[in-house]
Amino acid sequence: MNSNSISNRLINEKSPYLLQHAYNPVNWYPWSEEAFNKANRENKPIFLSVGYSTCHWCHVMEKESFEDNEVAELLNKYFIAIKVDREERPDIDNIYMSVCQAMTGSGGWPMTIIMTSDKKPFFAGTYLPKKTQYGHMGLMELLNKINKLWIEDKNKLVESSNNIVDFLQDQIVHKKGEISEKIVNDAYESLRDSYNPVFGGFSSSPKFPTPHNLNFLLRYYRAKGDKYALQMVENTLNSMYSGGIFDHIGFGFSRYSVDSKWLVPHFEKMLYDNALLAIIYTETYQITHKDRYREIAMKILNYILRDMTSKQGGFYSAEDADSEGVEGKFYVWDKKEIKSVLGEDADFFNEHYNIKSKGNFEGKNIPNLIGEDLEELEDESIKSKLDGLKEKLFSYREKRIHPHKDDKILTSWNGLMIAAMAYAGRVFGIERYKEAASKSISFISHNLVNHKGRLLCRYRDGEAANLGYLDDYAFLVFGLIEMYEATFESFYLRKAIELNDEMVKYFWDEQNGGLFFYGKDSEELILKTKEIYDGAIPSGNSVAAMNIIRLSRITGDKKLEQKAGEIFNTFAEKINEVPLAYVNTISAFLTSKISETHVVIAGDKDHTNTKAMINEINKKFLPFSEIIFNDESKEIYKLIPFIKNNVMVKNKTTAYVCKNNSCLAPTNDLQEFSNLISK
Template identity: 50%
Template structure:
């Protein structure tokens, strides 16, 4: 689109890359805010709400077909007040209206299309809509005309429909206390085992997502039961994910998901959160298996993030687009002749190993992959470098340069895990630099955390997920550095989190803070999708903090998590796998307290081995803050480790060999 001939709308003044992509649409867009709703009330017009994100392929398609179209622009401007939302800037808005869409249609996705009353009660929901009717499905033009007609003729009925839908969502969200027990763990495992693809890994067929929460649960189950099949499912899934086209063999990094069951054809956008979580899982898998492949997978992912998503001042960008030059995947795909021209006499081996053909496997071109091949067929670094340097001359996909608290917190956790298995201090330094950037740049002048940074703190106030992910990263920072400032910051942030988000009467945490009043109701999210839910991470992190601080209040809140969401989780446990990972932590907890001037003799072992239910503290540095640590002393002047496992106290030890034995004894 030639923007020189277009008039900018209000979005031109926004920071969000997604909103700026729509700043020259003929639609009179508003950003999310009271100005739009005041005008809707004054003019008695419906709100047309469109939610997406900058690297979403189908968001681009809907923009090209409809939002750049003058006819659609005229309809929207005449009959509606149009609001455009970046789901990553207002995740609470996205979460609420996604629930609405799922209630209306039993499905969801982006772009998310909502029509609602001036009071924000929804009366229509859909995802992508073509401009015109297609295959019996109404297009956007038909929807806009029909719903406006209904608004003029049956306004009161539409208002009632919207209020009843919100009321039903609220009723469904009401929690019933049900105690979780170990049966739910077994039920989740049995469902996963039954849905597991024994040839290609992954679960539930196409499309296939990385499902990091599920993989972590299976690693936790392996530790819990020593069932080799649990570990095998994780290993095979990661290996096949790596072999597939979902993984970028030339530049590294994972794409969002695979459209097929063999991990071949992805949607090509690369998200920071997917890469952080799978790097985390790979590091944990390496700790169990000591198989260098999983370390390599972890390190390659992190190297991609450091190269492509790193902000020079600190922090990591959100994502890279699927499209370049208006075509999905164009940056990543190859013709047979290109490979021959670049690699010369070495081309044939690469062509055979990476399944390159004249016909291609994606729209006449090739996504390099190792499907059906052994990992020993992996190209050497010289070949990869040649292909990488050639590809770098292409037009690169758009990069969303928002620095989000939630995604960066996940990346901090992954970097510390990578440091634990490699001892490469670069990863620790990057983690600490990122954490420092987030803590210094995403709080407003009143001390309130915002969702992220783009030149300054972003518009949206942080959700519960942002707070609890940041707390998780601070706990990991303490584990891997023993710097008490991290754990003290985690505790102070938790106090603020409880004040803003905790439901004192019933338990659980609302997604929106009590200082945010821009949605019809406050909801609690516990579903573990592409990322773990905030309430799941809360269950996990609160247990760890309660044990580090000997804090019974925090422990009570953590224990209540397992009751308040018990009913939902018992019904469909595979939708809550990170929550179940936290529940296993609660069942199998191990605490280590170290005293003496050489804690590294024990912490290096703790950092590099799979001990998912273990929390450790350095007594010498915490005793002035937590008096209970005064009880832990050296033994005959030697650094000592005190191990508490499953409610049982072990004798303090001073050697690494005795420490290993203490950790192993049940």
């Protein structure tokens, strides 16, 4: 908040991002018909600014421009200014980001769009300084230039906006085809060719975790037995953990690293990154049984439970990079400061965490383990001592001014964290993770569903808003499937099936196939987009395709799996051209091509033998297997009719394994069962 004492219309919003701008001298409107009607009535263009509350460059642009009276005077006089939180309205962000990328070749936040009152854009950009510098046009010059053009040649701007929308409309219509059978190998080779063998990852800088790339490589390893695929994953996971992108004092991963060795993070922490990373560390533990990966996954989830979980059970969205107006200030250390906290033990800590007098980041230190032997640090005496020292530093750091926490609760990102908590809970046998997943599901059921039963997108401060988008449905279904396999409570499976059916009802494109980003009952925007690009998070279509395959195999509904095939066909042309951009979709495609393995356990869930068999499953990485528990209830037979004959034999816990289109003899023997699911 700045010194301006008069609020604008954003003061009535719930979004933390919009509220950050509520005392700007800019006469901001939220996205609303009121704003568009006023622009039309007064013959003014719309200035649309899109960002989110933990975005560093959004803060910079606000301080430089939106808190500035000169800028505000121009905006208020010649434009109608609209602020949008991209996390609350991903449909708006999705459309205008595609505009920005088409017009400029890149995108990012804050995003700046100037458009007509009928929402058609004619200018797009990202961060703009107040004044022109280094050859880059400043906001003041841009606003004056646009105003002049609007007065003198409005028709040219309108024509330009129509051409842009027509061009993007043409891009949405995908030419149907078939994904090449060799696409899986093509994706693997693309990752292998871009892999950094020293520090892992698949780019130079900036460097993003992109867990779905690693997720694909583990499935490739499982399907093909290629050890280098696993090696790439392990090196990347170890390097990320060693770097400053991981918060070694308070845990959790930051958004990305600005350098190639993962040292200097962009310090904001996002719920979705930590959910997806917790899953990949858990999966890698299942393959390697290295305690390191289990401990890293647990550190991530413990951070979420400690700092990012509401009392009611919903998971918060993000933590800012900035505190006291300085990026990273909360997280970095002066060597003398560490000495004052740890005393004689400071040298021991500094040696392992690369703390220098000159620092490694703007004169301060980001604790990191780059160059350290991680196996050596697993020596119990070293590990125990370092853990104790980090606890002291954490207690000290807690007294600092914390970064802003975006405490809105998003259905989609909660779905990912539900999946992470459920998956880790069953693999590690930790009930509190499963309980956290259950509480989040309960929170969503009670607070993020409207009177028509429609899923909603965002909850904050007692208010739920915005009809759910594709990601809300797809990611929550993913979480529910994981929760079913973690608990074998049929409620979660039934809910996954129901939500998946609703997703198809609201989002499926009957004419061309695939799933739209926003629903048939949602606000109609200038474009009806379908997202397949697997960027910072996997696309809704790719997650939906994987969910559909899994639900089809669990329930035996073969018609359902055909829907996944239609998704692949809808986007085949794009995927065949650039496999590296659609890796999560290719993971789903690989799953569809692997002969399904069914495992049905029949028995008393609380019996020792039943628990032993389930534990045997949980220890193994079985990405192409679906696990079902026959509790002989009416509901489970209604959901999965084909398991009616898969009952206990000799009144003992019995396992039924079907693979390669044939079913093996049922077994009561734990070792035999273990061998069957290992092959």
